[in-house]
Amino acid sequence: MIQADLWPFLPESEVDLRGVVALLCGSAAAAVLVLRWVGQRRIQEKMEQARRTRDLSLERMEKVARRFKQQNPGIQAGHILSLPLVELAEKLKEGSLSPESVLYTYIDQALEVTREVNCVTDFMQSCEEQLREVQRQKERGLLYGVPVTLFPTPPKGHVSTGGLVQFLGRVEEEDSVIVQVLKRQGAIPFVKTNVPQSMINYDCSNLIFGQTVNPLNHKKSPGGSSGGEGALIAGGGSVLGFGTDVAGSIRLPSSFCGLCGLKPTNNRLRYAPKDVDSLALCMRALLCEDMFRLDPTVPPVPFNEEVYSSSAPLRIGYYDGDGYFQPSPSMRRAVWETKKLLQEAGHTLSFYYLKMLKCWLGSGTLQLDWPDCLLSPLPPSKGDIVDPNLKSQINCYRLPILVKKILALILKPVVSHLYVYPLRTLIAMGDAQASTGWEEFIAKWRQLELDVMLCPALGPAFNKAATSYTNLYNVLNFPAGVVPVTIGTEADEEELKNYRGHYGDPWDKRLREVTMGLPVAVQCVALSWQEELCLRFMKEVETLARKRKRNMGPDDDDDDDDANDLHL
Structure with a gap:
């Protein structure tokens, strides 16, 4: 208002200058819009x-x-x-x-x-x-x-x-x-x-x-x-x-x-x-x-046929949840049914308590690389348009690190760590803790004298979920494979109605998805460079699951009472 009142009393040259500045600003804005439109059109x-x-x-x-x-x-x-x-x-x-x-x-x-x-x-x-x-x-x-x-x-x-x-x-x-x-x-x-x-x-x-x-x-x-x-x-x-x-x-x-x-x-x-x-x-x-x-980066180690063909009993660790993303009913059932089959086949199984947050979210290397890998080829610096399915993820990654930390602190009392997952993904705790997590994981593996690990594979076919079950073994650099062992059942669907996740927050509610009739897999893991042992374990799981399917009649109950008796 004051500026408007003073305008008539300014020298004519200054008035002209303001007009020129306004015209240039408007022209620059128009030019930016035109260039943006041209760029979008080229894309x-x-x-x-x-x-x-x-x-x-x-x-x-x-x-x-x-x-x-x-x-x-x-x-x-x-x-x-x-x-x-x-x-x-x-x-x-x-x-x-x-x-x-x-x-x-x-x-x-x-x-x-x-x-x-x-x-x-x-x-x-x-x-x-x-x-x-x-x-x-x-x-x-x-x-x-x-x-x-x-x-x-x-x-x-x-x-x-x-x-x-x-x-x-x-x-x-x-x-x-x-x-x-x-x-x-x-x-x-x-x-x-x-x-x-x-x-x-x-x-x-x-x-x-x-x-x-x-x-x-x-x-x-x-x-x-x-x-x-x-x-x-x-x-x-x-x-x-x-x-x-x-x-x-x-x-x-x-x-x-x-x-x-x-x-x-x-x-x-x-x-x-x-x-x-x-x-x-x-x-x-x-x-x-x-x-x-x-490719000189590939170690010159041929496939070990003796390990893959072995029939010796295995010492198998297992877990049905990582403490980060609560498994769906069918994911949990798949692990317990497979555990039972393996025990009946003469293998030794030991429960493995997994402290996921420290081992996985503490991994600075992979988590800090993700945003750079994802953002570097995308707008505004490159000639692309962000796919709508990526927008929320991209917008979160683009927030300044200080803003992410503040938001994570504010949201933590309100919603679970799952809901602030994209924020925490970028606030990793450093390579030192990643190394500590790896050492603890290996130490526990050695203590139980394990050959391989049985654990959930994310599924069945989520549209919205977390990748913690698979991501862990990228961080640890262990060979890991998935084997389908069952399908989603009516019982899974019924149990899913009461699914709350770990915290019952908005993220968990998005995970109540249809599972009926869709394949459900388990994940089989071995230590680094032991692919043949991992495959041997996968073959054992596949064989037992197929045999069970052949032996089951159409009216057989697909539930496993042992799984329902334990709450881990």
Whole structure:
């Protein structure tokens, strides 16, 4: 008001100057808006072009599959798709199945699956050239003629976006090491699958290729970050998929989609097929001289067949909760039912009390790296738009550290640590406590003289949840795999109505999700570099769970009274 009253008495030159300043400010603001609009439009155009390219890829898939079916009308596609990897590889190697029939059958099936759940983002037409190369090989590798799917490292000539627009133009100039080794073992990479934006999310959505849904229930996520792989394999469109696992990116999709998946010790391999023998075959194929020569970071330690084939009783630790995220009724039941089966089979089991918060949230290294990994490729500094599924996570990570600490202190008396999880994720307590947590975990393991660990795998197919059950073993750098052992039941659903979590806060209430009929897995863990022992344990669990399923009648009670008698 005072400024307005003085305006008529200012010198004419100053009045003119104010007008110029106002005009410049307005012009600058308009210019910023125009530039922002232009930038957004360019991003939209790049995404539209990527979708057109993807659609052309799918059209090529349809064309080659149709051509093969027309030329080979007698192919028994159902039989080929029903074979587990080990049996499929045997039939290919002995010649009772041709690589052509297997490849084009899987191309056709992958196309059908992606029409249903939107999981394939790129068809590698070079697979036909690789098919011819495989047939010229004098020695047939362990994966001779096996079609495989990939994320996030496609072959030469293809793009790995991580769900981000800025990477759309970055074409791979050479095959990655794992692709080279796969090809030398006779495998045929044929499609690339969808991922969440930035790949640090257990959902599977990005603004380029859209949302991938779970083939078992379209209202559910297939998990992430390798959700496209999990959805494709669960739908029968692939028999073996490869990816990464920073905090559960292989294990979560495997759990949500009813598959077996393995996260080895760092620098050993990550992949997901349908059964444990397939995992073992893949380890045999990839832990070879070619791998050790091409990638010096992989220790030159071949697959130990003696450990995997052993039948000696195991000493197994177990827990059904980590003290951080209360397991769903079906998660808890899966552990106790598996524990009972293992005891009946002659193994020794010991309860392992897990002090999760100190061991996991005290891990400064991984937690402090997460925000940088997630934020570095995203706006405002880069040419992308944040996917709506990531916005709340991103907004929290962008808060200044002081604000996060203040909010965490304010919210702590009101809601549980789960609800302030994104804040606490960024307020890690340092490497010293991470090291202490690791030492305590190992000391307890040694005290109980354990071989392996049985624990929950997150599931079934949560849309909103915490990744603590998988993340722990990334921090500890232990090999960990998941094995489906049961499905959600009416009893689980009924018990879920009373689910409060540890604190009954708003976060816990979001976790009351439908579980009926969805697969439920357990997690199997071994110490670092003991992948063969981890796989041997996974095989034992898989065998016992399958035997139990065969022996159960349709009216048998799926509940385990022992589990209900204990409250840990």
